[in-house]
Amino acid sequence: MLAFIASTVFCFVMWLLLTFNGNFWQTDELVAGIVMACIAGFASRKILVKDFKLANPKRWLFILAYLPRFFYEMAKANFDVAYRVLTGRINPGIVKISPGLKSDVAITTLANSITLTPGTLSVDVDEEKNLYIHWINVKKEVLKKMPRDYKPICSNFPDWARRIGE
Amino acid sequence: MIWEIIYIFLGIGVAFNILASIGLLRFPDVYTRLHAGTKCTTFGSIFICLAAMIYGLWKWHAGDKQMIVITIHTLFALIAILLTNPTGAHAIARAAHRSGIKPVKAVVDDLEGKNV
Amino acid sequence: MNPFMITLVLVLLSIAIAIIRVLLGPTVPDRVVGLDTINTLVIASMILFGVAKKEIIYIDVAIVYALLSYITTLFIAKYLQGGKL
Structure with missing residues (x-):
């Protein structure tokens, strides 16, 4: 009702x-x-309406606080893509990260943010909510250890997604 | 003054849209083309919609009551673009990987051989 | 001349460049990427035309076109990966 x-x-x-x-x-x-x-x-x-998590006004405040930072990252992403379009220097690869999020809202927010921010594009998600990300410029130091560090790939977006959606 | 802001926004939007098309031609495989096709068109469309919204608000302020409708409806179109574009790119990327297309010149592929 | 009309012509030019990728594309996902890009550009050009001619009905059409083209892209992607619809 x-x-x-x-x-x-x-x-x-x-x-x-x-x-x-x-x-x-x-x-x-x-x-x-x-x-x-x-x-x-x-x-x-x-x-x-699946659940009433988004009725909490604190989440709306977090979304509002998230928007300027997201827009800044998006502008940076576009100049990055423009540089790669004009020069043609790419070094692509698909990496796996485990952000440790549970709810669907959080993982959707994270995947959409990753797609619109510098050099990354989410490709797939499996049952344990691990994201597979196509990265246009793979850095060497991330390749060394197997549970990948998500800091260089998507900075602190998982924390924001946790605050908004969990 | 307001015309200059609208000119700048339209210029940025058109530049990124044309850049998206050139990237679509120049990049070597599906995934890198998705980078160009998704990010650049979303960013360019945001600026074109902002220019339209500023124009509508300005004309509404100048006394034309009908023009506020342009602002509200363009805002709806902008929200629709922002919500649907990344999701569509995600769906195409997943379909491409499952139908067996390898990323060109990839240095690492964690999803390789995994049948999710 | 109206600046929105000039912008519209340039956006149509970038649609023409994207059509080359749809015609060339060696694999089917390449063509779908080209079509997805063209959809977003068509939405932008509808908004520009509506503002230039001061006809609000074109912007309404742009909203509906955005939602329908998204559903089309999802269905084509689902078909490509070989799952059940």
Whole structure:
């Protein structure tokens, strides 16, 4: 029931944003929106709301604090890719890291962040939540020991993902 | 003043989009092409959407009520791009590795021979 | 001339460059990477066209196109790796 109410409110806010045209909404628009939001919320209540971890406001603060750092890393990534496009110097390889995260939200956040940040692209994930990462410029010192150190690959993104999703 | 900001944002966006296409042509295998095709187009599209949003907000502030709609809908498109682009790249990379394509000139391949 | 229109022409030029990779691509995943890139560029050019002509309907089409092209990419990837759909 709580999941139904949460997804209905979410759908109704989306409807309000998408139908806003500079003036206040008409009454018929609001009524049609409530009916549509009830139907869509009932259909998607098990997909949108799995658990109520994201209802904690502390996680939203962490997401907001994470965004500027993420954007900085992303800009750095693009200049790195631009350099490699223009010069053609690559040294690729696929490495395995074990970030030790449990929940799906955390591993999705980490995988998407890794894909958009310098020189790395997540390829696969197995049952123990180990990530396989295609790295465009493999450094020598990471290859020496077998449980790879994730510091040079994705700095401290696993800590951020743990704070947001666990 | 606002026109200059819009010019700069559009210029950055177009430069990275063209760079993505050139990278798609120049890189040697699927995985490195995904690097170019995903990161550069996402970054370029963010700047193009920001330019459109600034334009909409500016015209709305100048008195045209309809133009706020451009800002809100472009924000929705930007969120859709940001959420879907890395996931699509991840799916293509996994499919390529499972269908047996080796990374060219790879120095290490931990996923080699593992049938997940 | 409208700066959004000039930007649109340049984005279309980069789509044309990406089409060369789709035509050349030695393997099927190469072509899919090219198509995925073209999808994102088409979304950007739809937004630019909508802003240049002040027609909001193009931006709505861009949102729907983004979600549908994502589902298409996922299905092609699933088909390539040989699993059940």
